[in-house]
Amino acid sequence: MKKYKKFGGHLEEEDIRDSSRKLTQKIDEIQKKHEQLLEETNTQGFNNDYVRTELERLKRETREIKKEIARLKKPPLIVGTIKESLPNGQAVIESSTGPDFIVNVADYLPKDLIRSDTRVALNKQTLSIVKTLPPSADPNVMGAEIVSKPEITYNDIGGLDDQILEVKETIEEPLLYPEKFKKVGIEPPKGVLLVGPPGTGKTMIAKAAANRTNATFIKFVGSELVQKYIGEGARMVRELFDMARDKAPTIIFIDELDSVATKRLEGATSGDREVQRTMMQLLSELDGFDSIGDIKVMGATNRPELLDKALLRPGRFDRIIKIPLPNKDARRKIFEIHMTKMSMDGDINLDDLAKKTENASGADIKAICTEAGMFSIRDDRDRTNYDDFLKAIDKVLSDSPERKIKKQVMFA
Numbered sequence: 256m257k258k259y260k261k262f263g264g265h266l267e268e269e270d271i272r273d274s275s276r277k278l279t280q281k282i283d284e285i286q287k288k289h290e291q292l293l294e295e296t297n298t299q300g301f302n303n304d305y306v307r308t309e310l311e312r313l314k315r316e317t318r319e320i321k322k323e324i325a326r327l328k329k330p331p332l333i334v335g336t337i338k339e340s341l342p343n344g345q346a347v348i349e350s351s352t353g354p355d356f357i358v359n360v361a362d363y364l365p366k367d368l369i370r371s372d373t374r375v376a377l378n379k380q381t382l383s384i385v386k387t388l389p390p391s392a393d394p395n396v397m398g399a400e401i402v403s404k405p406e407i408t409y410n411d412i413g414g415l416d417d418q419i420l421e422v423k424e425t426i427e428e429p430l431l432y433p434e435k436f437k438k439v440g441i442e443p444p445k446g447v448l449l450v451g452p453p454g455t456g457k458t459m460i461a462k463a464a465a466n467r468t469n470a471t472f473i474k475f476v477g478s479e480l481v482q483k484y485i486g487e488g489a490r491m492v493r494e495l496f497d498m499a500r501d502k503a504p505t506i507i508f509i510d511e512l513d514s515v516a517t518k519r520l521e522g523a524t525s526g527d528r529e530v531q532r533t534m535m536q537l538l539s540e541l542d543g544f545d546s547i548g549d550i551k552v553m554g555a556t557n558r559p560e561l562l563d564k565a566l567l568r569p570g571r572f573d574r575i576i577k578i579p580l581p582n583k584d585a586r587r588k589i590f591e592i593h594m595t596k597m598s599m600d601g602d603i604n605l606d607d608l609a610k611k612t613e614n615a616s617g618a619d620i621k622a623i624c625t626e627a628g629m630f631s632i633r634d635d636r637d638r639t640n641y642d643d644f645l646k647a648i649d650k651v652l653s654d655s656p657e658r659k660i661k662k663q664v665m666f667a
Contacts, residue, residue, distance in 0.1 A: 332376040332385065340369050346384060350377060359383045390497070405462035405472060412456050412463060413592050413617070414585020418576050419460065422447060425574050426464045426551045430504045444573035445541060446552030448512070450559045451578030454618030457555040460578075461508040464553070471502040477514035480533050488515070488533030496540045496547065504549035512554040513561040534563060541571040580616055583609045589617050593624040600631075600638035611648055623647045 339347040344360045346369055358377065360369055361384060368387045376386040409419050429436060429443030436443045449457040465472035475495065480488045499505040509515075516534045541552060554572060556562065566572065581589060586609040594603065612620060626647035631639040 330379045333379055333382065334388065335375050335377045335382075335384075337369060337371055337373045337375055337384075339371060348375065348377065348382070348384065350382065356382050361385050405466045407459050407462040408466055409463045411592060412459050413588030414581040415456055415460070415578065418449075418578055419463075421574060421576050422460055422464055422553075423467075426506065426553065427467055430468045430470055430549060430551065445547060445550075445570070446507075446554065446572050447574045447576055448559075448567070448572040449553065449555040449576050449578055451557060452580055452616060453557050454616035455578045455580060456617045457578050458508075458510060459617075461506070461553045461555070465506050465508075468504065468506065470504040470506050470549075470551075471499070472506050472508065473499060474508045474510065477509055477511045477516070480515045480537075481530055488529060489536035492533060492536040492540060496550070499550045500548060504551075506551050506553060508553045508555070510555050512566075513556045513558040516554075516563055516566050517561050518563050534566070538565055538571065580614060581620075583613075586612055586615065586620060589620045590624070593621055597624065597628060598638045600636070600640040603641055603644065608644055608648070611645075612652065615652060619651060623651050626650055 333350055335348040335350040337346050338349050338355060341347060341357065344362070345357055346360055347355055348358055349355050359381070364384065364387065369384070374388040374390060375384045376388055377383065378385050412419065425444045425447045433443065449460060451457055461474075462472075473495065480491055495507065499507055515530060516537065517530065540547065552572070559575075567575065583606075587605045590605050590608050594605075612623065615623075623644065624647070627639050627643040630643040630646050631637070
């Protein structure tokens with residue numbers, strides 16, 4: 256066996272190998288430990304970055320919540336209206352609490368916004384003007400606008416060719432071809448009043464006019480303008496025309512006009528006087544100092560004898576168009592319009608149907624066509640025949656004594 260001399264001692268070769276192996280293992284363990292610590296350090300660094308990012312997010316949310324809490328804790332603002340603008344950054348305002356005040360205007364508000372009839376927000380303690388507000392909008396007025404374009408056309412209206420021509424001349428041509436009136440040197444008519452029995456097509460004509468011109472269509476029933484409190488109806492009329500000016504070109508259609516424009520009587524009650532105030536505001540809007548521009552007004556009533564004379568004079572409703580009950584030719588045309596989409600069993604004698612529906616309105620004829628289709632459905636048929644129309648005429652017309660149509664005359 257070989258022996259090695261080192262520092263005066265002797266080591267065997269196996270002892271040297273064991274020592275070397277132990278040192279190698281120790282180095283491996285240290286290296287693994289180092290790698291493990293390095294991995295833990297990287298993981299810890301990633302966690303630290305995530306924690307810092309999350310901390311920043313929570314800080315931002317905290318700031319936003321504090322801002323919202325501070326905003327909610329602010330005292331409420333008072334709504335007022337400017338009556339007069341004064342020099343030196345002051346104004347006279349009418350507050351919602353009642354009396355008038357002379358208040359200061361915030362320096363950051365543009366001076367051109369501080370004018371009469373402007374709605375403003377006032378500080379609760381000092382009543383200083385701190386913000387300007389948009390004009391108030393009545394939801395009833397805003398809801399009167401018909402957003403979707405009416406699908407009714409003049410082709411859907413039968414027997415009223417002369418009346419449709421007058422409506423076109425009064426409503427359509429001033430909106431579509433204003434240069435024609437400038438060349439002639441006349442001012443276009445402002446509106447028309449459609450007068451006739453119920454169901455003769457007054458509302459359909461208004462819808463067809465809106466369809467042709469692509470104008471904003473605002474529909475109001477006269478009774479909606481009659482309000483409980485004094486001045487509310489007049490305010491709605493004023494806001495109605497203000498909205499029409501903003502959305503011009505506009506067609507305003509007031510149905511059942513007699514409910515808000517009745518004759519003025521001396522022995523009127525408080526309710527009648529409020530209706531008269533609303534009507535006088537309507538008169539002022541139609542023919543006042545301010546021009547209504549590209550706004551055309553259409554009214555409809557079946558009781559023209561109740562209307563006030565001031566409303567009927569030229570300059571307000573320039574044309575009064577009478578919509579009569581359809582004659583025989585008109586009734587035949589209306590039957591033809593409504594039967595276009597119906598499935599028929601054989602030829603239908605339209606002249607005979609028109610003869611048997613004397614004094615019937617266009618709405619009556621539409622109801623007759625609907626009832627005839629219902630009779631065919633009742634018998635489990637997909638086509639309507641002549642007998643169905645006869646039964647429908649009997650059902651729709653003979654049961655109404657107001658129409659003055661006798662059963663024995665129709666079926667003679």
